[in-house]
Amino acid sequence: MSADVAGLGKNLSPGQGIKVHQVSHIYGGGDRVVQALREVNLDIEVGSFVSLVGASGCGKTTLLDIMCGLTEGQQGTVTVGGLPPRAGRPDTARMFARDALLPWLTAEQNVDYALKTRIADAATRRRRIAALLAAVGLGDFAHAYPRQLSQGMRQRVALVRTFSLHSEFVFLDEPFGALDALTKITLQEELIRLWSETNSTVVLVTHDLSEAAALSDRVVVMSPRPGRIVADVKIDIPRPRRVKDLHSNPEFHEIVADLWARLE
């Protein structure tokens, strides 16, 4: 990885990560008000990997979108890297549950579509894209259209698109939800690798507790109606971690069982 990646977040002090203070959010109006979040407080350190888990409707994606600046109008204060969130900030990147690749662009062009917003020089972009696609095993598929790729390969392109931006803050919304168990583990490994090569702060929304436990430094458990944080669990498994090995590790299974208990 080039020097500019290793330096990500270095100009931020550990405390200048993501701060969520007394945030509440309401959807709808009149009689059909849904309280998506109530008085949520959360502090995420620079360079850490934090998962938000919970049943559907617990407001985890809403919280993620507030941190990205895609959802506005909440009460309370949020700062990301010391600044209020805003959609399109060059130091943030977001990845989607479904790949959100543009079907009329090739894998390479899809990554370039995003990277163009950050880097003007085409040659620099091409080099970075080629290196990243090769790193996730898609070197031969740079010119393939999304339709020609399997779901796992498409999500890999989306992963490359997200991490190619070298953003300090990366927000992932159930990125592997639609994948089969085996492909999922491979992509989780890719994700850990891409994250550890940068120094980015990652927030992952997932409903898969073992995914959260395997990847994260901390797992934040949320509960629905109204959405609030019910537990904040530190995952003490040493890094580097191999997701495949974790599945035969009794300590790991205890952590997942503990998360389940907190969810209920």
Added chain:
Amino acid sequence: MSQDTLIVWTGRALFLGLWMGAWEWIARTELLPPAFIGTPSKFIRQFWISLWDGSYLEATIVTMQATLAAFVVGAVAALLVAMVMSASPIIGKVLSPFVDAFNSLPRVALIPLFIIWFGLGMTQKVASGVSIMFFIVLSYTIAGAKSVDPDHVVLARSLGIPRWKIFTTIVIPTAVPAIFSGLRLGMIYTILGVITAEMLAGGEGLGTRVSYYSNIFDTNGVLAVLIVLVLLASAVSYVMSIIENWIGRWRSI
């Protein structure tokens, strides 16, 4: 050529042969009066002779000029209006019932008005074509723009891509297949509009030829011109679908 295409084309030739053969037989035996139904051998011969002596040339050029002018004017105007309507949801909502109303109006009924406004010449024919082309392309483009994947828009917003650029890089590419279906269908109906205008207003053109031959009760003459029209419309439609497939090649892979 694969086995299947060979069978299909043989079948098509066979169907055409049987159809024309039966028609010829019915005309020759005077089962139905040949003055009414025409005789294939005669109108095909007339088509062939007129094709090479250049007597269709001028009429075809005039008709195609009007059609192309209507195609360009109608398509460009429709694309611009569609852009405004899908870029601003309010304007879209205000205008959509009017678009639907005009689209369901039989445009052929407007041709007499166009003749009053624009006279008997080219302008009137183009106006007739545009009145058809515009609304077909407009409704197809708007429908295409509506089918945008919300994830794509959120992705672009998260990347800080400005609204107008989201429109040109996401909304328009999403709508391209629908736009092309609209252009292809619009082109065919525009030929129809121009021919009808020519039949009503006279002057030069293939439509005028059709009404001329039918007025002098020359059924074979009418049918020979119809062959020209069928070939023209098919050729245009074929070219459009080649362009369409090339632009939308990511879909068919």
